[in-house]
Amino acid sequence: MRHADKNAFITGAGSGIGRETALRLAREGARVLVTDVSAAGAAETVRLIEAAGGIARAAVVDVRSRDQIRAAVDTAREAWGALHLLVNNAGVVTEHSFETLTEEAWDFVFDINLKGQFLVAQEVAPLIAESGGGAIVNLSTVEALVVVTSTGTAQPHYNASKGGVPMLTKALAVELAAKNIRVNCVAPGPIATDFFDYESVTSPEALEFMKQRLLVPRVGAPADIASAVSWLLSDEASWIDGIQLPVDGGWLTR
Template identity: 75%
Template sequence: MKLRHSEKIAFVTGAGSGIGRETAITLAREGASVLVSDINLEAAKQTTRLIEEAGGVALATKVDVRNRADIATAANIAMENWGALHLLVNNAGLVTKHSFEDLTEEAWDLVLDVNLKGQFLVAQEIALRIAASGGGAIVNLSSVEALVVVTSGSTAQPHYNASKGAIPTFTKALAIELAPKNIRVNCVAPGPIATDFFNLEVVTSDAGLEFMKQRLLVQRVGLPSDIASAISWLLSEEASWIDGVQLPVDGGWLTR
């Protein structure tokens, strides 16, 4: 049986841990050769080792998504080694713990540069290669915080909400502009996922789960594999008539 991503070449940002690592592993398991990129090269190499140990094909590269030269260099590595690029997962992201009152310009700029400008820079560079390879698909990572402010205390992280709130519309704009190049663009909005990004101890604690169950319809914390599976499907031919949408993968968080 042909694997879902046989003969496809994928570029995954922030693939050294969490959702990015699980996505890279999933795409490789389903037949793709994966360029594993992360600002932490050792973490990217570890993901690559996991893929290779499972019989997959991957290369590791250091990429700061705020740096166009890093992105272009990584893209060229994929083209030189595999001759094409078909799939992009714009996953790299971060958050700092700031309320509105204590939010600094430096923290605002950092989060917006990585979460939003980074997706723009990566998409702009990689879409050129995808188009030259005959087309493909892009998935951007949004968040349920694109639509609601999620907080267990009295403050939020306005810079994170602003950065993720822009992704669905950015995704639609890319979908419109890249459709003539045979490139589909969608985004996935994860709910609370058991990774260090969300403070693993808090998310998996009894108190944390009790708080989240007030919103969750599926009464468990999400796993990186839940998100990776959705991303893989949106990138595949099975989703070939889906373009420009945001898909919440959130255990029903946004339903209530």
Template identity: 85%
Template sequence: MTTRHADKNAFITGAGSGIGRETALRLASEGARVLVTDVNLASADATVALIEAAGGVALSAQVDVRDRAQIAAAVQKAKDAWGSLHLLVNNAGVVTTHSFADLTEDAWDFVVDINLKGQWLVAQEVTKLIAESGGGAVVNLSTVEALVVVTSGTTAQPHYNASKGGVPMLTKALAVELAEKNIRVNCVAPGPIATDFFDLEGVTSPEAFEFMKTRLLVPRIGMPADVASAVSWLLSDEASFVDGIQLPVDGGWLTR
């Protein structure tokens, strides 16, 4: 346990697995009390159990980031338990494997509503309490695909690219509007990370790495802990003069 986030209360979406879970564990290990939210309550509960086993403090709540009422109920749960919120991590995200030609309206709406609209809805509800609590920080999760199209095949996922491309501009707009409330807003853009978000077995296969190493400068696949470290720093007072940026955590992917 460290004290980087001592006496801070954090709200994390999509924290039942992957980068969200690792971020919840990281913030809790650094002293924060964490509200672990996920559309799958059992997964959120499992993250809470891991935090408590390590000596941290956490609560869980079922939250579909498309549902304002669920978001507001989770914010109220944090307020009832701890009286305040200081940190927000907008991590929840999805993708479907649709090319431009076969992309449906339902698939477009599903991905864009969670990846982009969901970040706006969550931020709008959570930052009300952060402002009441004296201010704090927000980190949104983007991806290198906010800037480049990444595909090892013949098609992209245009709805995913478009949804994530909106996150850096949403981040900048929120940074401008929330500055007067003493709330900083930044985003992190992961590159290839070993989670099951896409296909864990595929991402970590020798064939996938052969493709990826043509872009990577750091010769390995990223881990959820790499992203959690960046998120933790941006949320901390160590980054108090950093606002409105997108920070790539990509092993140099965007450099080439």
């Protein structure tokens, strides 16, 4: 129960890593505001939390919309009076190489993956500060540091948007330290979710390619990331601030 009596705001919590993180924090005592662009996805996560005995609320949030973010913060304030934890998990990717990348796709990915984290943090941090402080974890990726490709083409807009997350994290850590708010980020390696095509990370061919880099010879699971996020949010990590933590099966080691 490392998060007993804490209230958490999680974006993109209607599926994948976000859902698993919401379930993890709820199991560890937190009340969770589950936000997602999908009302059905958010509602299902809340159902799963409540079925396990936890406490949760759902809110529809497109992280590009400051108004929707503010409405969700108001929901948390009205329900529980405070917020202590934020997980900036919402993210997208589109399948574009450099040659096929459009300005519209570039803006779409940046507005969610990077600007969205800024907007959510800017709206949620004041309530965390009012609540006595807490912690924020942003989701990055190993592709913030290296390009992962088996075909020779990359997704430059995704790489660039995620590459900004560690520096946004550092800047927020510096500014929010005076408000007793720690800010860190987690960089997942290849994780078996539907974020990318599920088969692209779970097929025997994909695993054979990834074993060239992985030291732990398996694809990651959402629970691997949720456990790292939970730890960074907890008092056990109270002297850790401004870092990017790779959770990648050793991908970045070689």
